[in-house]
Amino acid sequence: MIDNKKKYDNLDISCKQLDTVCLPESSLPRIIVIGGGFAGLALVEKLKNKEVQVVLFDKNNFHQFQPLLYQVATSALEPDSIVFPFRKQFNGYKNVVFRLAEVEEIQPSSNIVKTNKGSAYYDYLVLATGTTTNFFGMDTVEENGLGMKNIRDSLNIRHMMLQNLEQAAITCDGEERDALTNFVIVGGGPAGVEMAGALAEFCKYILPKDYPEYPSSIMKIYLIEAGEELLSTMSNKASSKTLRYLEDLNVKVLLNESVTNYDGNKVSTKSGKTFLAKNLIWTAGVKGQFPEGIDEKHIVRGNRIKTDPYLKVEGHENIFAIGDIAAVLTENTPKGHPQVAQTAIQQGKYLGDTLVKIMNNKPLKPFTYNDKGSLATVGKRRAVADLGKLKFGGYFAWLLWSVVHLMSISGFRNRLMVGFNWAVSYFTYEKSNRLIIRNFKQNNNK
Numbered sequence: 001m002i003d004n005k006k007k008y009d010n011l012d013i014s015c016k017q018l019d020t021v022c023l024p025e026s027s028l029p030r031i032i033v034i035g036g037g038f039a040g041l042a043l044v045e046k047l048k049n050k051e052v053q054v055v056l057f058d059k060n061n062f063h064q065f066q067p068l069l070y071q072v073a074t075s076a077l078e079p080d081s082i083v084f085p086f087r088k089q090f091n092g093y094k095n096v097v098f099r100l101a102e103v104e105e106i107q108p109s110s111n112i113v114k115t116n117k118g119s120a121y122y123d124y125l126v127l128a129t130g131t132t133t134n135f136f137g138m139d140t141v142e143e144n145g146l147g148m149k150n151i152r153d154s155l156n157i158r159h160m161m162l163q164n165l166e167q168a169a170i171t172c173d174g175e176e177r178d179a180l181t182n183f184v185i186v187g188g189g190p191a192g193v194e195m196a197g198a199l200a201e202f203c204k205y206i207l208p209k210d211y212p213e214y215p216s217s218i219m220k221i222y223l224i225e226a227g228e229e230l231l232s233t234m235s236n237k238a239s240s241k242t243l244r245y246l247e248d249l250n251v252k253v254l255l256n257e258s259v260t261n262y263d264g265n266k267v268s269t270k271s272g273k274t275f276l277a278k279n280l281i282w283t284a285g286v287k288g289q290f291p292e293g294i295d296e297k298h299i300v301r302g303n304r305i306k307t308d309p310y311l312k313v314e315g316h317e318n319i320f321a322i323g324d325i326a327a328v329l330t331e332n333t334p335k336g337h338p339q340v341a342q343t344a345i346q347q348g349k350y351l352g353d354t355l356v357k358i359m360n361n362k363p364l365k366p367f368t369y370n371d372k373g374s375l376a377t378v379g380k381r382r383a384v385a386d387l388g389k390l391k392f393g394g395y396f397a398w399l400l401w402s403v404v405h406l407m408s409i410s411g412f413r414n415r416l417m418v419g420f421n422w423a424v425s426y427f428t429y430e431k432s433n434r435l436i437i438r439n440f441k442q443n444n445n446k
């Protein structure tokens, strides 16, 4: 356990004087967790009612279920189905405190985090800040396209899409109408594939009902992937099945192709192709995001923080990183673990146990990742699954995908709402309300 007495003596001030964010008094060791995504939330759950004070800082007052962001973007679900307020989650957790604040800086020499609302002292610090969209330095794409990393991004995509479809019904200019109804999705990973599938179903089932004035063939969907296959982290079987499913839904898939420029109206690619499109959704990459104060030598590829096998940030005795942000580089995992929800959840749980062991001077075991397999869906009734040696696709994979996702959503009410929406949509192909409730302007709304 960290010798608080010694530390405070050195600093010559008390712990409470170091806090300018108001926090409950406690003699228990304090663990500050930055970020309540899958990793941070799993950690907090593990530490509930333990002999520690847990302080969670998040810049949002809710946890978001990122795997279903694309369903909010395409009006299949309402936003409150996939976000869950931290304060509700922590009802009855006596040792857990939530503070809505963005952590801007870490000061490891004095064990302090500085937030946009004040600072707070920690005995142990856990970074679980996840990732943000990586546009790889392409300014025009970042300025004019939309990423899909959080609930605001999803709502921006939804409003962009609905407004552009309305504008397409108004305009008499054929070229402009094409641009307004064409969609380009960049990135053939699970997010891009699932988005393309959902958009294609919107085009097939909703467009003819809502916009009888034009044929569904008016909406063209392009999926651009720089690699030679879709879902490159899954099996070849999953990749080829996914390609077939998307082509059946009339998605135009371009492999070995990359976007080089986007002015908000025209997409240009490396091989010299151009498409008219006022809708560009970027799912082609992420990069780690975290506050100032981590030494550059601990930052590795993808802007992730290098940790030892116990998830401790190298060079620090009491700072840890978990989830997408953590790069656990070992001989067996030279590139770190996959940036998926399962890794984040397993690391959060592991670290909860490990911190208790550290405080009780118990021996530690290194983190090991248990890969439970991968699933991705392409519209309704079709999905692909790689579960160890078992690789399959189709209806059963889709059922499995639905159950796994439904059970993973936080909160009984949210699960009920998502389940209900999916059941209605299964039988009627109807989606949730397609309301334009704010004026979305590219750039201004980001």
Ligand SMILES: Cc1cc2nc3c(=O)[nH]c(=O)nc-3n(C[C@H](O)[C@H](O)[C@H](O)COP(=O)(O)OP(=O)(O)OC[C@H]3O[C@@H](n4cnc5c(N)ncnc54)[C@H](O)[C@@H]3O)c2cc1C
Binding pocket: 034, 035, 036, 037, 038, 039, 040, 057, 058, 059, 060, 062, 063, 064, 066, 067, 068, 069, 070, 101, 102, 103, 104, 128, 129, 130, 131, 148, 149, 150, 190, 191, 289, 290, 291, 322, 323, 324, 325, 339, 340, 341, 342, 344
């Ligand atoms: C569109 C999409 C689809 C996906 N689909 C799947 C899927 O099907 N299956 C799968 O396994 N994975 C999927 N993923 C990946 C998965 O969502 C991530 O691996 C997972 O969310 C990582 O969890 P995390 O806790 O590390 O980070 P996050 O879930 O990103 O959480 C980070 C948290 O930190 C907070 N935060 C960040 N910076 C600060 C700061 N400075 N101060 C305070 N708070 C801060 C954020 O508000 C957020 O709450 C998907 C991701 C996306 C974007």
